[in-house]
Amino acid sequence: MACASQDDLAFLSGGELVVHLATTCRMADFEAAAHVLAERDRKFAKDEAALKAVLADLDAARAREREVAEARSKLEAALTEADILRKKCEAALDARHLDNAKEMALLLGAATPDTIHQDESREEANKGEVNVPDIIGLNVLGCCPAEAGEMLERQERGEGGEVEHGGGRGGAITERQKAVEEGEMRWRSLSELCAAQDGQGEGSNKKAVEKNQGMSLGYAEKLSYREDLGSVGMPEMFDSPKLLQGKRSFFCFIRADRRACNYGAKVVFTGAGISTSSGIPDFRGPKGVWTLQRAGKGVPDASLPFHRAAPTLTHMALVELERAGLLKFVISQNVDSLHLRSGFPREKLAELHGNSFKETCPCCKTEYLRDFEIETIGLKDTPRRCTDKNCGARLKDTVLDWEDALPPEEMNSAEEQCRAADLVLCLGTSLQITPACNMPLMSIKNGGKVAIVNLQATPKDKKASLVIHGLVDKVIAGVMCILNLRIPPYIRIDFIQLLLRHTVKKKCVRWTLRVTSIHGVRAPLPFLQSIEVSFPERPDMKPVVLMEQPFSLQRETSMTSKFFMLLTLNFSDGCGCSSSSIECHVNFQNQKESFVRDRSLVLQELKCSAERQCRSGQQSILKRESLPRAETSTHAFVTNVVRYDAEDVKVVEPKGTWMDSSSSNLTKRHMEGPSGYSASQKKLKS
Numbered sequence: 001m002a003c004a005s006q007d008d009l010a011f012l013s014g015g016e017l018v019v020h021l022a023t024t025c026r027m028a029d030f031e032a033a034a035h036v037l038a039e040r041d042r043k044f045a046k047d048e049a050a051l052k053a054v055l056a057d058l059d060a061a062r063a064r065e066r067e068v069a070e071a072r073s074k075l076e077a078a079l080t081e082a083d084i085l086r087k088k089c090e091a092a093l094d095a096r097h098l099d100n101a102k103e104m105a106l107l108l109g110a111a112t113p114d115t116i117h118q119d120e121s122r123e124e125a126n127k128g129e130v131n132v133p134d135i136i137g138l139n140v141l142g143c144c145p146a147e148a149g150e151m152l153e154r155q156e157r158g159e160g161g162e163v164e165h166g167g168g169r170g171g172a173i174t175e176r177q178k179a180v181e182e183g184e185m186r187w188r189s190l191s192e193l194c195a196a197q198d199g200q201g202e203g204s205n206k207k208a209v210e211k212n213q214g215m216s217l218g219y220a221e222k223l224s225y226r227e228d229l230g231s232v233g234m235p236e237m238f239d240s241p242k243l244l245q246g247k248r249s250f251f252c253f254i255r256a257d258r259r260a261c262n263y264g265a266k267v268v269f270t271g272a273g274i275s276t277s278s279g280i281p282d283f284r285g286p287k288g289v290w291t292l293q294r295a296g297k298g299v300p301d302a303s304l305p306f307h308r309a310a311p312t313l314t315h316m317a318l319v320e321l322e323r324a325g326l327l328k329f330v331i332s333q334n335v336d337s338l339h340l341r342s343g344f345p346r347e348k349l350a351e352l353h354g355n356s357f358k359e360t361c362p363c364c365k366t367e368y369l370r371d372f373e374i375e376t377i378g379l380k381d382t383p384r385r386c387t388d389k390n391c392g393a394r395l396k397d398t399v400l401d402w403e404d405a406l407p408p409e410e411m412n413s414a415e416e417q418c419r420a421a422d423l424v425l426c427l428g429t430s431l432q433i434t435p436a437c438n439m440p441l442m443s444i445k446n447g448g449k450v451a452i453v454n455l456q457a458t459p460k461d462k463k464a465s466l467v468i469h470g471l472v473d474k475v476i477a478g479v480m481c482i483l484n485l486r487i488p489p490y491i492r493i494d495f496i497q498l499l500l501r502h503t504v505k506k507k508c509v510r511w512t513l514r515v516t517s518i519h520g521v522r523a524p525l526p527f528l529q530s531i532e533v534s535f536p537e538r539p540d541m542k543p544v545v546l547m548e549q550p551f552s553l554q555r556e557t558s559m560t561s562k563f564f565m566l567l568t569l570n571f572s573d574g575c576g577c578s579s580s581s582i583e584c585h586v587n588f589q590n591q592k593e594s595f596v597r598d599r600s601l602v603l604q605e606l607k608c609s610a611e612r613q614c615r616s617g618q619q620s621i622l623k624r625e626s627l628p629r630a631e632t633s634t635h636a637f638v639t640n641v642v643r644y645d646a647e648d649v650k651v652v653e654p655k656g657t658w659m660d661s662s663s664s665n666l667t668k669r670h671m672e673g674p675s676g677y678s679a680s681q682k683k684l685k686s
Helices: 006-010 014-024 027-108 113-125 136-141 145-156 173-197 206-222 243-259 289-294 313-323 338-342 408-420 472-482 599-613
Strands: 266-270 329-332 349-351 358-360 367-369 381-385 394-397 423-427 449-453 466-468 490-505 508-516 528-534 544-546 551-558 562-571 579-587 619-627 630-645 650-652
Touching: 266 313, 266 408, 313 338, 313 472, 313 630, 329 408, 338 349, 338 490, 349 408, 490 579, 490 599, 508 528, 508 562, 528 551, 544 551, 579 619, 599 619, 599 630
Parallel strands: 266 329, 266 423, 329 349, 423 449, 449 466
Antiparallel strands: 358 367, 358 394, 381 394, 490 508, 490 630, 508 551, 528 544, 528 562, 562 579, 619 630, 630 650
């Protein structure tokens, strides 16, 4: 009988192995069996070690679970403590707003330290109850500065009781009775005013600021670190009724020039203060971005994106002043692109510090205005390239970092206009950033004048012919009223591109629908939240909701099948309407005709329709390009309509509208910008 091999013995169980050895009783079989048993022992030892490792990992995982549970309980406790602390902070903030109101009353001369002390004593005696008749000065603050001035003038004429010429507190019983009747409403208005103006710079809408504070913060965080930011957190000031006399002098100067506008040039120099009423916070105000950063305080995240900010009353007034021939040039230190969104001509605008929504080609100098914020700052390369077939260079952002020099073209044109100006009007700027802050003074050397409108003192106040401490929108609204000029509404138009491609496979067609930006397939569509695709006449075709960008849908249908497709575009926060729709009739057997409509004419029709209907949501097709296997079309949508009331200095937001861009006065050589801008001598592309 032949000897069994080790492989044969390896398949035998323990009992079978014993029987085999007892039967054969050969030495070779015993040696083979010994090898088999030794191999089994090694395998058992290896399995045992692996099992111990698994058990150790299981113990470690259980320990981590216990640690996570402990951390969760600690976090819940910390959140509870944070909520308690937040409530305490809110109570302290309310108390501080009351103190700020009293300080403002002292500043405007509407109350004296003695009366404030008396009010505090009465409040303490009444255990927190507000004695309205004793805070008439604060009730005056419930009005705007101009209304307060009118009230004091009436008092001086004897119509509303006597008042001290130094701005002292009024003592008329009639005014006290009026305060009793309207005190509660005035006090509520005052609280809202203090909350809105505390750190807002030139703004007057606290809710908008809370939503948009992340805008300036995002730009500031992109800047390189700089220790010396100049003076920040300076107190805000409001002029007394004497401001009215200064206003009259200023208005007369403008009206005189209107009669002979060809003999003088008006230049406006703008800063962050003209954008605060759109919800973009300033940098150096009591609650400016740099002020809070220096104090080690954070800024809340914005719930409204930067790209949805709308031009303010001042922005739109400057557009009308330019159209009327009263304004020759605007020099801006802002990067928010609101001047271009308002429709101010690009060739009459110098953006000294760049534009967060603009890219430029370093080779052919073509400018590309986007509807989304550029990813970088510091004149760095961006992900996109120049669309010129003869160029194709990598584009660069235009926003300057601290170490970057001012762009020569912008700086040279700004200096030239300042030297030739007979008036440089500085709006909402602290005039601290060099060399830009020295440009307005160039007009003085040639006999011109400088006027400054800002809530804070500036280093150039002593050299200015007129300084007004007040809200820019208020001052400019007064200018427009005296000049009898209408402030145009702001109408924003956004664009999308539809691409429908198909391939034939036997008797069916595989087609793909893509909704993209006009700035490129990979560019974002920031104003779109989702797209609903439905087929009203085809119940066999299931509707779908596209939630993520890039928006794309792929289906298969019969080659002979015709269908009607409805696209419902759901707009994001900040748009004036919730949605708009596009109707598409699809027939793959018949190729549609290509066409290109007059862009400026289409956009003008959309604006007229939006202004006439006082709402947004209108849409129109601009062009269509049909190929045998693909169809591309470009569509325009009115996404915001904002009206401005110069008399009440209010932003009227019609039903179905809210914010942002467009105009047909802008420019460029080849094509228009993303919001209906047309261009001029500078090449501005979408």
